[in-house]
Amino acid sequence: MLPIREGFVVAGILFTLGVMGVLVRRNLVFVLMSIEVMLNAAGLAFVVAGTRWHQPDGQVVFLFILAMAAAEVSVGLALVLELYHQYKSLDTDAISRMRG
Amino acid sequence: MRAGPWIFTAFCREELMTIVFYAASAVAIAATILMLTGLHAVHALLYLIVSLLAVAVIFFDLGAPFVAALEVIIYAGAIMVLFVFVVMLLNLGDPAARAERALLTPSIWIGPSVLTTILLAEFVWLLVRGHVPPVAAATISPVEVGMTLFGRYLIGVELASFLLLGGLVAAYHLGWRQVPQAEAVHAPHP
Numbered sequence: 600m601l602p603i604r605e606g607f608v609v610a611g612i613l614f615t616l617g618v619m620g621v622l623v624r625r626n627l628v629f630v631l632m633s634i635e636v637m638l639n640a641a642g643l644a645f646v647v648a649g650t651r652w653h654q655p656d657g658q659v660v661f662l663f664i665l666a667m668a669a670a671e672v673s674v675g676l677a678l679v680l681e682l683y684h685q686y687k688s689l690d691t692d693a694i695s696r697m698r699g
Numbered sequence: 700m701r702a703g704p705w706i707f708t709a710f711c712r713e714e715l716m717t718i719v720f721y722a723a724s725a726v727a728i729a730a731t732i733l734m735l736t737g738l739h740a741v742h743a744l745l746y747l748i749v750s751l752l753a754v755a756v757i758f759f760d761l762g763a764p765f766v767a768a769l770e771v772i773i774y775a776g777a778i779m780v781l782f783v784f785v786v787m788l789l790n791l792g793d794p795a796a797r798a799e800r801a802l803l804t805p806s807i808w809i810g811p812s813v814l815t816t817i818l819l820a821e822f823v824w825l826l827v828r829g830h831v832p833p834v835a836a837a838t839i840s841p842v843e844v845g846m847t848l849f850g851r852y853l854i855g856v857e858l859a860s861f862l863l864l865g866g867l868v869a870a871y872h873l874g875w876r877q878v879p880q881a882e883a884v885h886a887p888h889p
Contacts, residue, residue, distance in 0.1 A: 602720050606761065609724040613731055613754075620735045628740045628786060632747050636731055639774065642766075643754055650761045655843040658766045659852050662844075665773055666859040670866030672778050676785045677873035683789055 606647035613640035627679050627689045631672065638668045719821050720760045726814050727753035733810060740786045744779060745811040751775040752818055765841035 613636055620633025642661040649657020679689065686693055730750035737743035751774045758767035848856060 602717060605720065605724070606757070609727065609757070612728055613750075616728070616731045616735060624735070626740070628782070628789070629735075629743060632734065632743060632782070635747065635774075635778070636734075636750065639751060639754055639770075643757065646758055646761060646763050646766055649839065650763065650837075653837050653839070655839050655847040656851075658763055658839060658844045659848045659855075661766050662769070662848060663852075663855055663859055665769060666863060669773065669778060670862050672781055673866045673870040674873070676781055677870040679785060680788065681873050689789065 603647060603651045606650075607644060610640045610644040610647065613637075613643065625691050627682065627691060627694075630691065631675050631679065634675075635668060635672065638664055638671075715825070716760055719825065720757060722817060722821055723753045723756040723760065726750075726817050727757065730811075730814050740789075741783070742807055744782055744786065745808075746814075747782075748775050748779050749811050749814045749818075751779070752815065756818055756821060762838040764838065765844050 617633045617635075617637030617640060620636065621630055624630055624633065642664045645657040645660045645664070647657070649655065649660075682694055683689060688694070727750050730746045730753060734743045734746035734750060737746060751770060755767045755770040755775070758764075758770060
């Protein structure tokens, strides 16, 4: 028997850890890494579900998540570089002065 | 496989799969926690890579070898290289130099090494004992994934290509704006 329920539990734990990272950490690079963990956990849940019903759709959705993560990371890291050049800091509290 | 009644080998394979699944899950969760609690970005990246590799092992165990390979190649490969590149760009200066001198102390690389050794042991164990191809009861082959992807989900592929193009243009734009301030005269491309 495939460990389906445990797979969902692992995906949930990883997603929760990602949420905690986004909420707790103040470094923008760590926030982006936590978002990666969350996306990866969502993909894991999709693959587990696809395995449960023996359909390839879960893996297809994982491919879409992969493409989305690649686009998000490239734009996010470019924004991080830009913010670092403007504020000389990666602290999200320092950047929260940004208005408008 | 080895000699013995087939029931025994099937039981062994089930046990093997379950043990590999739990070990990889434990490694993934431990590496993610260590990533979140890390102070230095490069060390956290090491743990994140270990976490992604562990999730790839879970995928392989669940009968999704294509996605496992993509996880290693794209997530742990391409995306993490992007992260490492940006961290290298940002952390220039004295703290980075000190960190680099401290990089060879065992307390930093022992954690990721232990976790990846667990993954490597699982891999070797699967190769030696596990009779690898039918590791899951029903493996979903790359052919099925590809047929579904370019059949029912063709519009999704097109939308993903739009998204990637948008990301490319946005990253290029964001990176290009800094260049004219620095050296406007002889810098036609970033």
